[in-house]
Amino acid sequence: MLAEGSPKDVEESIHDAEKQLKSLSDSGRDDLNNDPYEVVLEPSEDPLNLSTLRKWLTVLIISAGSLCVTSMSSIAAFTEVAVEDEFDVSHTVSILAISLFVEGLGIGPLFVGPLSEVYGRNPIYRASFGLVFAFSWGVAFAPNIAAYLIFRFLTGLSGAAFLSVAGGTVSDLFPHNKVANPMAVYTLSPFIGPVLGPLIGGFVNQNLYWRWTYRIILVWVFFQCLAIFLFVPETYTPVIIKQKAERLREVTGDLKYFAPLERQGQSIFQAIAQSCYRPFELLIFERMALLLNIWTALLLGILYLTFQAFPIIFGELHGFNMQMTGLTFLGMGLGMIIGVSCQPLWNRHYALVRSRYDGIPPPESRLAMAKVGAFLVPIGLYWLAFTTYRQVHWIVPIIASIPFGTGMFFVYTSVFTYLVTAYRPIAASAMASNSALRCTFAAAFPLFAPAMYRRLGTVGATALLAGLTTIMAPLPFIFSRIGAQLRAKSRFAAR
Incomplete structure (x- = not known):
């Protein structure tokens, strides 16, 4: 799911460093670095x-792997009619295949x-992809609607890793001055995935039985599993040190060898409990985090809403079949690729900002991309709204989705980086709060999309969404001006 690309790069890097520092402090030894039995x-x-x-x-x-999981989240969009017919359920129930999967992606982290x-x-x-592979069998061969939906949720939950x-992992492998390019490659995958899913699903369901959608996914997941088991090494340094300490104790018989991670005071249950409650504490007490999270959640909700809206706009109004409707999502995908290709320009901008602040710019400087995205997103949606008339050529609304895709990428990249930087002491919790809210919106929006588009029409419904994004557009400008003041008063944010 979108999610989750840009934020995790900075988040995990910072959070890993915090954990390593905590491990050292928890040991209670001032001379720990000089301990001959500490493994390095x-x-x-x-x-x-x-x-x-x-x-x-x-x-x-x-x-x-990220591309595969996020594609699976949206690929169910074109199986809905066949699922309704086979299991004799309503359209709303069939949409739950997307909603439950996305909710699993939100809970898993x-x-x-x-x-x-x-x-x-x-x-x-x-373990993640092994479980995705196992649960995908349950989806592909589900005997009833209950099994189908339960296994969709479990698949999303498993793929959240x-x-x-x-x-x-990307941060583990590359030093700070070389991480930009590999991180850009990784960042793009969860953005493109939800767009690729309908593209694949449209072609499969146009020509094959609906269950082949998930059988093809099974093949993809199988080869992905093989690649992970064969070629992906362990990259988390504290765990590598721990494994080395275990080997030394076994080989030498000397139990004094230790790794900093083994001296960590917090249990895994305490870590999970903190991971569960801290994000919601942040949402309750931090208005700045709450508003920015709502903004990104709204955008992801709109993206997942298009899986219901585009079949109405292009299928019913322009007479597209499934595979042609799937191709209409390429506009958003192109917009996201354009957004990624602009990264070198933003890197130059941030280099200038860093030089202006002697190498330590304020977190608010990271909102520059969001300011551009704040304009592009509503422009794309208004353009899309007022070109959905039957008499307007179908290419025009597809072109309108390009600035929406670019703007969405800019907003996500900027807001994620800002949250991680502004809430550096609890970066992981800041991103978990964002993920929880985004996935809730993404799960809910497809459920009411058909009724909204039937009641308001394609123009009214899409214009309503554009209006909501217009209301949220001033946020990066406001927080650029008062963000430092809000952080100074916050009990969570970095000063």
Whole structure:
């Protein structure tokens, strides 16, 4: 799901550093670095020193995993009619296949994040995609609607690791001055995934039985599993050190060897409990985080709403079949790719900002991209709204979705980075709060989309969405001016 790309890069990197520092402090030893039994890595063992080929292969595999999971979230859009007929259920019930999957993606990070900091990235990846593979069988061969929906939820829950842990792997592999390009590759995958899903689903359901949608996914997941097991190494340094300490104790018989992670005072249950309640504490007490989270949640909700709206706009008004309707999502995908391709320009902008602030710019400087996105998103939606008439050529609303896709990418990248920077002490919780709210909106919006478009029409319904994004557009401008004051009064934010 969108989600989860840009924020996790900075979030995991910061959170990992926090955990390592906490491990050192919890040991209660001032001279810990001088302890001869504290295990450290040799340069050849450091993930940063892996070969460039190995690093990029790992990045491409986990990016493909993120692409696969987010594609699965939306691929169900074109199975809905067939599911209704086979299981004799209403359209709203069939839409739950998307809503429950997305809700699983939102809940999963609350658990896999803390687990990855205890057991490492690799075991989480393997368990995650192993479970995705297992539960996908239940989706593909579900005997009734209850089994179908339950397995969709469990599949989303299992696949969440690639939206909450994978960014940390990229940060583990590349130093700060070289992480931009691989992170851009990873960041794009969860944005493109929801657009790719309807494209695949449209072609499959136009020509094959609906269950083939999930059988094809099974093949994809199988090969993804093989790639993860064969080619993805462990990259989380504290866990690598812990594994080395275990080997040393076993080989030497000396139990004094230890890793900082083993001296960590917090149990896994405490970490999970904190991961569950802290994000909601942030939503309740931090108005700045709440408003920015609502903004990104609204955009993701609109994206998932299009899986119901585009079949109405292009299927009913322009007479498109399933596979042609699936192709209409390419406009948003192109917009997102344009957004990613602009990253070098933004990097130059931030370099100038850093030089102006002696290398330590305020978090509010990260909202520059969001200011551009704040204009592009409503422009794209208004353009789309007033070109959905039957007499307007179908290419015009597709072109309108391009600025929407670019603007959405700008807003997400900017807001995610800002939240992680502004709430640096609890970066993981800041992003978990954003994820929870986004997934709630993404799960809910498709459920009321058909009724809204029937009642208001394509023009009225889309213009309503454009109006909501217009109301939210001033946020980056407001917080650029008063963000520092709000952070000074906050008990969570960095000063």
